Amino acid sequence: MSDPRGFKGWLLDLYLNQEEGLSLWFISAEDDSRVCFKQHFPVTFYVSGPHEILRALWKMLSGRPGVLSLSRQQKQDVFEAEPVDVMAIEMASPAEQVRLFREIEEIYPDLVYYGADLAISTRYMARYGVFPLALCELEVNENGQIENIRAVNSRWDVLPELPPLRVLEIGPNCDPFREKATTLLLRCDRFEQSLPIDPQGDYLRTLDEILEDYNPDILVSSWGDAWLIPFLLRQAEEKSIPLQLNRDTDRTVRWQKETTYFSYGHIIYRPEEAHLFGRCHIDRKSAMMWSDYSLAGTLEMARVTTLPIEKAARVSPGQGISAMQVITALEQDVLVPYQKRQFEEFKSGLELIQSDRGGMVYQPLTGLHTDVAQIDFISMYPAIIILGNISPEVPLPDGLTPAHENLGVVPLTLKPLYEKRVAIKLKIRSYPENHPLVKNLKERAAALKWLLVVCFGFLGYKNARYGRIEAHEAVTKGGREVLLRAKEVAEEEGFEVLHMYVDALWVKKKGCSKPEHFSQLIQKINHRTGLTINLDGIYRWVAFLPSRVDPRVPVANRYFGVFQSGEIKVRGLEARRRDTPLWIAAVQKEMIRLLSLARSKDELQGCIQNTFAYYQEALELLKSGQVQPEQLVINGKVSYALEAYKASTASVRAAYQLQNAGMTVKPGMRVRFVYTRGEPDVLAWDLGKKIASTAINSSKYVELLIKAASAVLPPFGISEDLLREWSLSGGIQLHLAGQVHS
Amino acid sequence: MIVGQLTNVLLPFETPLPPKRFLAIGAHALSERMLQLVSALALRQSMTVLDCGNRSNMYAVARLIRPYTADPVSVMRNIRLSRAFTCYQVLAMIQATARHPMSGPLVLLDLLATFLDEDVKLKDSQRLLAHSLDLLTQLSHQVPVVISTRPIPSIAENRNILLEELKACADVCWEEPLPLPNTQKVQLELF
Structure with a gap:
C-alpha cells in the first residue's frame, strides 16, 4: 500500500455518505481544482437512566452490526452537580448512529440521551477543528479516504485566507409569482448572460454547459427554493434534457421540508429549500439576513458557527449560537442533552416579581431636543454574560460580580465571538471608508452582531440546550444595574438624561455639542460599570414621540433625529415597518430628510415649510391616482391557518383570494395586497392581476399617509388633528412653527 | 374576601377544596379566574403553582391580594411556583413536586399548552402526559390539585385525545359555557 499523499485546500461542503461515512469537498490551494474525498467517521452517543434498563439496552446492542463499542463512563451533565453514569455507544458511521438512536428511542423513550441528534458539521468541528472555508492540510490514501486532517487557520482570524470562490448568480427576469418569467439572468465574475426561456429547452442545455464549464461553488439565486429550481428540474424532466445542478453527480437535489415556526414573537414561514451536494445553493429570498449582511456575512456566519454554508444562509442566528455552544460543550467534554428537562427553580411569588423583569427603560422627555448625545454600551448583554460569567451550569453572579472564576459554556462560546467583532470594528476604523475591504468587513461584523444579539434571548429560549x-x-x-450606574455618573457630571433604553442613554448639557465634551463622561461610565460605552453620535436635533392614543404618554424607542454628520436615525416609525407600502415609507423618509437639512434652529422654520409643501404634493399625487399600484402594496402576514381567524382582516381576505385561486397559504406566510374600491375591498398582489391606478382605494392610503406624516410633523407644531383636518378638507391655513427644547 | 365563597364563585367546586383532582376548562385556560383562585388560596395558606403555559402573572396576584391584607409580602411568599416551557420540563417539574410532601393546594395553570407543541410527536406527548397524570393522581391523595386548561384549538385537532385523557383523569370537571351565538340586536320602535 502506498503512502498517503498530502493535500491543501479549503473545505467547501461536508455531508453524510451512507457507505463511507462522510463526503468532503475541497477547493485546492494548489491548482484551483475542486476535489471530493471520503472519510470514515465513527460517532459516539450516550444514554443514562436506571441501571436495569441500561443493562437491557446493553444486551440488546452487544454484538450488533455497526456498533463498534459499548462502555460505561462518567460524564458531566451541565444541569447536574455530579458526573452521571452513562453508557457510551460508539457507532461505525453517522448514518448508522441516526438509525440506531431512532430505534432505541422508540423502545426506551424514558432514558436520557446525550449527543444523539448532533449535526455532522458540529461533530466534525469538535473533533478536528475544521469548519466551512477552513484552509486544511490533509493526508489522503490511494482510495481517496482522508487519514488525517487539520485546519491551518482559525474561525477567529480577522483576515483569514479565503478561497477563490466561483459565485454564479441566477434568477428570472421578473417576480415569477406575479408574471410569467421569460428569461433567466446569469451573472458571475467572468460573464453576464440572458437565457430566453424557449419552448425547446435550449436554455437548459446552455445552463448545464455553464454549470459544467464555470463549475460554480456557490449558486446565488432569486426565488431558487420556491420557484427556480423546481421549475428547472420539472422542465428538464419534461423535455428529457440532462441538467446537473449538483457537483456530486451521484446525488439529486435534497429538499428540506417547508416549515412554520414561532420566533421572537413572530410566526415565520420558511418554504421548501433546495440543497445541493458539492456546491452550495443560497436563495436570496429565503436567506434570513441577506439584506443585512449579504454573501460575506453569510460566509462569516458559516465559519464561526460551523454550520454548512447553505444552512447558515437560511437559519436564524439562534441556531448558529446553539451550534457554537454545542461545540464548546464537546470541546469541554460536557454532555449535550437531547431533550432539555431543566425547569425553573421553585421561587416565591415575590421572588418571581423581583427577578422576571426586562431591560431598564427610562421614558423619554417628548418633543424636540437639540445637541443631544446618544451613548451606547457595545454589545451590552454579551459583555455582561462574559463579565458576570453567566451560564446555566455555574453559580449566578451577584449583580456584575462573577460567582465563579472558570468560564461556563455560554461565556466561553461568546468571548471569542465578542472579541472578533471588536477586532473587526477596529480594523474597519483603521481603513479609509472607500477601502475595498471595508464593505466586506462591515458585512461580517453585522453577521457577528446578530449572533451576539440573539445569545441573550437564547439563554431564555425553551429549547436552548444551554438555556436557563x-x-x-x-x-x-446586570443590564439594569449597568444603566443605573451610567445614569448616576451622567447626573453627577451635570448632564440631563433625556431617555434610557436597555443599553443606550440620550444625554445633553448646555454648552456640550462636540465629541470631546462627552469624553470624560464616557471614561467615567466605562470605569464605573466595567463595560465599554461608545458615543454613537451627537444629534443636531432629535424628536421623541408620544403615544398616538394619549399624547401625554411618552413612548420608548419611538423617535427620529439627525446626527451632526447628517446621518438620519429613525426608530419605531412607519418607515421601519415591513408592512408599510414602499411609497408611504418613502414619503415619510423624505419628509424627515427635508427636516434634517436644517443645520440650526434658525433654519428649521424654512425646512418645515418645505417639508409640508412636499407632503402636500404627495397627497395630491395620491388623491389623483398618480401613484403606481406596486408602490402601494401592503406586505401583510397570516399568523394562523385561515379557518382559525374569527375576524377577517385585510390580510386574511387577501389570503383567501390566493387560496381560492389554488395557491397554498401557510401560517407565517407574507400576503401582499392592495386596497381597492368596491368589492372585494382588497386584491391579493400575488394573484398577478393587472390593476389600474383608478381601481385603488385612495382614501385608505390617504389615511396611511396622514398617519405616517403625523408621526413626523407634531414635534414641529403641526398636530395630527390639524393635519387630518387639512388633508381631508384641504382648505385651512396652518401655522407652521416648531417648539424646540434647547 | 372569604376564600370558600370566592372559590365557589370562581369555579363551581365544593369548598373548602378536598384532596381531589379538579379540572377547569375554558378560553385562555381561565387565566383570570385561576389567578383569582391562587390569590384567594394564598391569602389563607401556603400553596404551589406549576405554570405550564406562561400564565403566572404575579403582578396581577399582588394587585388582587392588596385590598385584603396588610402584609402582601407574606402572602406572596405563600406562593411557591415554577414555570416549565416544554412538556419534558412539565413532567420534570411535576416529578420534582411529587418528591416532597405537599402542605397546601397545588394549582397547575394551562397544563396542556406545551403538550400541543407540534415539534413533539403525539405519541411522546401522550406518554409524558400519562406520566404526569399518574403523579398528579398520587399528589391528589395528599392535597387538592386544581388544573386549568383551554379547549384544543382547531389547528391541533389531532391532539384532542390529550384533553380526553385529562378529563378522564379528573374527579371533578367543569367547562366554561360557550358564549351564546351573536344575536342581531334589533332597534326597538321609538314611535
Missing part, C-alpha cells in the same frame, strides 16, 4: 431562565434573568438584572 435564571441565567436569562441575571443578564437583564
Whole structure:
C-alpha cells in the first residue's frame, strides 16, 4: 500500500455518505481544482437512566452490526452537580448512529440521551477543528479516504485566507409569482448572460454547459427554493434534457421540508429549500439576513458557527449560537442533552416579581431636543454574560460580580465571538471608508452582531440546550444595574438624561455639542460599570414621540433625529415597518430628510415649510391616482391557518383570494395586497392581476399617509388633528412653527 | 374576601377544596379566574403553582391580594411556583413536586399548552402526559390539585385525545359555557 499523499485546500461542503461515512469537498490551494474525498467517521452517543434498563439496552446492542463499542463512563451533565453514569455507544458511521438512536428511542423513550441528534458539521468541528472555508492540510490514501486532517487557520482570524470562490448568480427576469418569467439572468465574475426561456429547452442545455464549464461553488439565486429550481428540474424532466445542478453527480437535489415556526414573537414561514451536494445553493429570498449582511456575512456566519454554508444562509442566528455552544460543550467534554428537562427553580411569588423583569427603560422627555448625545454600551448583554460569567451550569453572579472564576459554556462560546467583532470594528476604523475591504468587513461584523444579539434571548429560549431562565434573568438584572450606574455618573457630571433604553442613554448639557465634551463622561461610565460605552453620535436635533392614543404618554424607542454628520436615525416609525407600502415609507423618509437639512434652529422654520409643501404634493399625487399600484402594496402576514381567524382582516381576505385561486397559504406566510374600491375591498398582489391606478382605494392610503406624516410633523407644531383636518378638507391655513427644547 | 365563597364563585367546586383532582376548562385556560383562585388560596395558606403555559402573572396576584391584607409580602411568599416551557420540563417539574410532601393546594395553570407543541410527536406527548397524570393522581391523595386548561384549538385537532385523557383523569370537571351565538340586536320602535 502506498503512502498517503498530502493535500491543501479549503473545505467547501461536508455531508453524510451512507457507505463511507462522510463526503468532503475541497477547493485546492494548489491548482484551483475542486476535489471530493471520503472519510470514515465513527460517532459516539450516550444514554443514562436506571441501571436495569441500561443493562437491557446493553444486551440488546452487544454484538450488533455497526456498533463498534459499548462502555460505561462518567460524564458531566451541565444541569447536574455530579458526573452521571452513562453508557457510551460508539457507532461505525453517522448514518448508522441516526438509525440506531431512532430505534432505541422508540423502545426506551424514558432514558436520557446525550449527543444523539448532533449535526455532522458540529461533530466534525469538535473533533478536528475544521469548519466551512477552513484552509486544511490533509493526508489522503490511494482510495481517496482522508487519514488525517487539520485546519491551518482559525474561525477567529480577522483576515483569514479565503478561497477563490466561483459565485454564479441566477434568477428570472421578473417576480415569477406575479408574471410569467421569460428569461433567466446569469451573472458571475467572468460573464453576464440572458437565457430566453424557449419552448425547446435550449436554455437548459446552455445552463448545464455553464454549470459544467464555470463549475460554480456557490449558486446565488432569486426565488431558487420556491420557484427556480423546481421549475428547472420539472422542465428538464419534461423535455428529457440532462441538467446537473449538483457537483456530486451521484446525488439529486435534497429538499428540506417547508416549515412554520414561532420566533421572537413572530410566526415565520420558511418554504421548501433546495440543497445541493458539492456546491452550495443560497436563495436570496429565503436567506434570513441577506439584506443585512449579504454573501460575506453569510460566509462569516458559516465559519464561526460551523454550520454548512447553505444552512447558515437560511437559519436564524439562534441556531448558529446553539451550534457554537454545542461545540464548546464537546470541546469541554460536557454532555449535550437531547431533550432539555431543566425547569425553573421553585421561587416565591415575590421572588418571581423581583427577578422576571426586562431591560431598564427610562421614558423619554417628548418633543424636540437639540445637541443631544446618544451613548451606547457595545454589545451590552454579551459583555455582561462574559463579565458576570453567566451560564446555566455555574453559580449566578451577584449583580456584575462573577460567582465563579472558570468560564461556563455560554461565556466561553461568546468571548471569542465578542472579541472578533471588536477586532473587526477596529480594523474597519483603521481603513479609509472607500477601502475595498471595508464593505466586506462591515458585512461580517453585522453577521457577528446578530449572533451576539440573539445569545441573550437564547439563554431564555425553551429549547436552548444551554438555556436557563435564571441565567436569562441575571443578564437583564446586570443590564439594569449597568444603566443605573451610567445614569448616576451622567447626573453627577451635570448632564440631563433625556431617555434610557436597555443599553443606550440620550444625554445633553448646555454648552456640550462636540465629541470631546462627552469624553470624560464616557471614561467615567466605562470605569464605573466595567463595560465599554461608545458615543454613537451627537444629534443636531432629535424628536421623541408620544403615544398616538394619549399624547401625554411618552413612548420608548419611538423617535427620529439627525446626527451632526447628517446621518438620519429613525426608530419605531412607519418607515421601519415591513408592512408599510414602499411609497408611504418613502414619503415619510423624505419628509424627515427635508427636516434634517436644517443645520440650526434658525433654519428649521424654512425646512418645515418645505417639508409640508412636499407632503402636500404627495397627497395630491395620491388623491389623483398618480401613484403606481406596486408602490402601494401592503406586505401583510397570516399568523394562523385561515379557518382559525374569527375576524377577517385585510390580510386574511387577501389570503383567501390566493387560496381560492389554488395557491397554498401557510401560517407565517407574507400576503401582499392592495386596497381597492368596491368589492372585494382588497386584491391579493400575488394573484398577478393587472390593476389600474383608478381601481385603488385612495382614501385608505390617504389615511396611511396622514398617519405616517403625523408621526413626523407634531414635534414641529403641526398636530395630527390639524393635519387630518387639512388633508381631508384641504382648505385651512396652518401655522407652521416648531417648539424646540434647547 | 372569604376564600370558600370566592372559590365557589370562581369555579363551581365544593369548598373548602378536598384532596381531589379538579379540572377547569375554558378560553385562555381561565387565566383570570385561576389567578383569582391562587390569590384567594394564598391569602389563607401556603400553596404551589406549576405554570405550564406562561400564565403566572404575579403582578396581577399582588394587585388582587392588596385590598385584603396588610402584609402582601407574606402572602406572596405563600406562593411557591415554577414555570416549565416544554412538556419534558412539565413532567420534570411535576416529578420534582411529587418528591416532597405537599402542605397546601397545588394549582397547575394551562397544563396542556406545551403538550400541543407540534415539534413533539403525539405519541411522546401522550406518554409524558400519562406520566404526569399518574403523579398528579398520587399528589391528589395528599392535597387538592386544581388544573386549568383551554379547549384544543382547531389547528391541533389531532391532539384532542390529550384533553380526553385529562378529563378522564379528573374527579371533578367543569367547562366554561360557550358564549351564546351573536344575536342581531334589533332597534326597538321609538314611535
